[in-house]
Amino acid sequence: MERDVVVSDPAAAVSSPSPSPSASSFAETRVICRVCQKQFAQYTCPRCNSRYCSLPCYKGHSLQCTESFMRENVMDELKQMQPEDESKKKMLDILKRLHLEEEMESDGEDESMLSEELIQKVMSGEEVKIEDLSDDEIKRFRQALASGELSKMIEPWTPWWKKPSARLVSLSPDGSQLIRQVREEDTATSDPTTDQEPSINEIPEGPESPLPSLKQLTRVEPSPLLAIHLVDILYSYCFTLRLYNGDWHSDPLGASTVALSMSKVMGEDAKPETVPEALTACIEETCSPAYRHTGGFRFAIGLVDDIISILSLGHNALVCALSDFHRLIEAGKSMLKVEKVGKTESAQSSSKLRGAARKLFFMTCWVHEQPEEAWPPLARIVEVQKASLEELDTGSRKADIKSRPQSKVLIEEL
Numbered sequence: 001m002e003r004d005v006v007v008s009d010p011a012a013a014v015s016s017p018s019p020s021p022s023a024s025s026f027a028e029t030r031v032i033c034r035v036c037q038k039q040f041a042q043y044t045c046p047r048c049n050s051r052y053c054s055l056p057c058y059k060g061h062s063l064q065c066t067e068s069f070m071r072e073n074v075m076d077e078l079k080q081m082q083p084e085d086e087s088k089k090k091m092l093d094i095l096k097r098l099h100l101e102e103e104m105e106s107d108g109e110d111e112s113m114l115s116e117e118l119i120q121k122v123m124s125g126e127e128v129k130i131e132d133l134s135d136d137e138i139k140r141f142r143q144a145l146a147s148g149e150l151s152k153m154i155e156p157w158t159p160w161w162k163k164p165s166a167r168l169v170s171l172s173p174d175g176s177q178l179i180r181q182v183r184e185e186d187t188a189t190s191d192p193t194t195d196q197e198p199s200i201n202e203i204p205e206g207p208e209s210p211l212p213s214l215k216q217l218t219r220v221e222p223s224p225l226l227a228i229h230l231v232d233i234l235y236s237y238c239f240t241l242r243l244y245n246g247d248w249h250s251d252p253l254g255a256s257t258v259a260l261s262m263s264k265v266m267g268e269d270a271k272p273e274t275v276p277e278a279l280t281a282c283i284e285e286t287c288s289p290a291y292r293h294t295g296g297f298r299f300a301i302g303l304v305d306d307i308i309s310i311l312s313l314g315h316n317a318l319v320c321a322l323s324d325f326h327r328l329i330e331a332g333k334s335m336l337k338v339e340k341v342g343k344t345e346s347a348q349s350s351s352k353l354r355g356a357a358r359k360l361f362f363m364t365c366w367v368h369e370q371p372e373e374a375w376p377p378l379a380r381i382v383e384v385q386k387a388s389l390e391e392l393d394t395g396s397r398k399a400d401i402k403s404r405p406q407s408k409v410l411i412e413e414l
Contacts, residue, residue: 035061059371157246159238160203161310161317169203169316175211175368204324206316211368218362226366227378228278229265230318231307233363235282236263237325238306243294248328253339256332256353259325261285266356275381279304279389297393304386311379315372322364329357 031041033053041051045061052058160166172178214222223229240248240259248255260267264281272278283300285291295302310321333353336346 177206252331253335326360
């Protein structure tokens with residue numbers, strides 16, 4: 001059996017003149033880390049009692065211990081998903097309200113808000129100016145914009161995390177991208193006639209520079225709730241990209257505003273303690289009047305599936321997603337400086353965006369330091385929650401149907 005290496009502490013020689021025997025013994029001996037054999041051990045693994053000095057050494061001392069730790073986290077999280085919990089009750093209220101609104105809308109459903117002639121013009125690629133429309137057409141056009149009817153005319157965007165190439169993402173050990181795209185200003189031999197806009201379907205780039213360690217960013221131990229907060233952030237990222245059909249570059253300020261309204265962690269400094277709590281808040285916002293036109297609950301379930309996909313891709317894809325989100329927020333900050341907004345509103349928005357950018361950068365560094373085996377259990381938790389939400393929705397719809405009053409038979413066949 002391997003023994004811990006014990007060394008004498010020179011500082012013991014200059015300690016207080018009359019220490020107690022136990023205190024003297026403790027001060028004179030210190031244990032060397034069993035993993036790196038370089039630093040003094042400050043911690044003990046609760047499973048195998050191995051002594052280690054830091055988080056990297058803990059991750060490397062025993063795969064069995066770290067996997068056991070992740071497995072217990074998953075089981076603890078699953079135990080919290082009880083039918084009576086607050087998140088489930090809240091989700092049922094959201095679903096009932098949503099079903100009622102859908103019924104009211106279907107009862108009062110009218111013909112298309114846009115005239116057939118105007119739709120044909122748009123579909124054929126003809127230029128349509130606002131001045132060419134009548135007052136009634138302008139009104140219908142604005143209603144179609146608000147309801148999301150026009151989005152049906154746009155070709156659906158395939159998210160990068162659904163592409164096979166997303167599984168091939170590679171980053172350097174320090175978290176930075178391995179290959180940097182050559183930009184026009186980086187070379188004098190580029191041909192302006194062949195320059196093209198970067199494709200929004202490409203895998204987003206990783207960080208441009210090495211990621212610092214968490215010890216360089218804070219002296220405090222990272223919150224154990226960061227994995228749950230990551231779920232909130234990923235939901236907001238996927239929602240924003242899908243809402244903008246992948247092209248957030250067309251309106252960085254608008255996209256960053258949407259992202260902060262969707263993420264309670266970044267926008268309101270919320271600290272959800274469970275995955276159901278985090279997802280419930282996001283889904284409630286998705287089903288609100290402001291975003292209901294995106295697809296409501298079914299769209300929200302699709303976003304939960306997006307989170308599972310990104311988590312399943314692992315470490316490198318997560319770092320790239322968070323880096324892309326960070327660039328979106330930074331672009332929003334830059335756009336805010338040139339926008340003509342009131343001083344008070346501008347200051348508030350700027351403060352929120354700065355805070356969001358800091359959180360995203362910290363989260364990126366935290367994700368980079370986590371072991372690869374951390375993500376499958378988290379993906380499984382989200383997957384279980386998705387199934388629970390779908391079951392709730394099905395049950396809620398059945399209950400609504402049963403509660404409806406049956407129409408009386410006017411003519412009975414004799």
